Amino acid sequence: MIIEGAQVFAAAPDVVWNFLMDAEVLSRVMPGTRDLRQTGDGQYSGKMAVKIGPITAAEFVLAIHLSDMDRPRRYVMNVDANGKLGFTRGVARVTLVPEGAGTRMDYRADLQMGGKIASVGQRLLDLVSRTMLKNGMEALVAEVDRRVAEGSAS
């Protein structure tokens, strides 16, 4: 499944870049993520619990690996999530472009899902991905705004 889109942030590309590399920020904005830690250069691991409607028991072990980093312009995010109910693997290409005083982020992700969740919930995967992406992007925008406001206040 391909998911693509764009999001504008009220901060310069190098500021947005730092947020996107920050395990604490990622942990706050990726829906259901907890205990996300940086384990190496561009390497993160943690847990993710997906809660959507009746599906309340989907827990995944999450591994993120960032590659092809060209600060602060583009990078590739490789995500691998495994759990009892299935798996998700994805590669997202992220590009940051200055737009006015802010930054436009373009992303294109190619996701594969399998296991019980994918077979039982096939009909809903697209909507689930969209919902999680929307919630994640809203949280990221709010987090960037909050941190920028804090930074300018101090």
Place this chain on the structure above:
Amino acid sequence: MKPARFEYFAPESRAEALELLAQHEEAKPLAGGQSLVPAMNFRLARPAVLVDLNRIADLAGITVDEGLRIGAMTRQVALERSADVAHLAPLVAEAMPHVAHAPIRNRGTVGGNLAHADPASELPAVMVALGARFRLQSSAGERWVPAEKFFLGLFATLLQPGELLVEIAIPAPAAPSGHAFTEVSRRHGDYALAGAAAAVRLNQHGECVDARVVLFGVADGPWLAVRANDLLLREKPDADRIAAAAESVRADVDPPSDIHASGSYRRHLAGVLTRRVLERAFSRVRVSA
């Protein structure tokens, strides 16, 4: 295919059920169990506590007062067969045979269907088209909310933990009005690829005063075609107007893809089904007026 362990309560009264839901934050209310129980058997859902609503007599039933009052635990089959529903909410009666299969409607409840908020579900769209209102109760009190505010997205509603959908109120149709329902699914009773419900009203000059078209299966919940309504208002609903309304829906929706149908096919369906329900709904006004 057996669920994980859970604690089970079968209260006899509404007050007792609301008290149990208030005490156990992790509790799930069990209505007809046609979605929750399969999810539990697949172990996609593992609620620690179930509060079974099936023994609470005053949560079920259809009564007439100006419009219709439907208890949340009313079985879907009761709605399908009710003469009052056929008379006062013919759009509901037209939609019911499309809601899953007969054995599921025997057990499935109206409130369970609505509270579950499946994006391809018929009844949420029908309730939004009819301007229904939902009564939500908790141990702390109650509130009434309009159907179009109730549905927040994918399996998401206004219901808070501890809160129960207890009753649905559907206003009586203000004549001269018309309605229509249609859906496309791979087999009858399957989840619809896309569907549409319409409720329209004309004034004595034959001009449209209200046209609520609601699509389902094309978004994360019932999708009210606001622009289609605007295009039809204060106009005589001729073929050009209806075509413009259908085109606005086709242009505005952004449907999901799955193995059964691509997003672009669903978009095409959304436009076609909008045209069909509007043509049929307006033609029925002329017949009855």
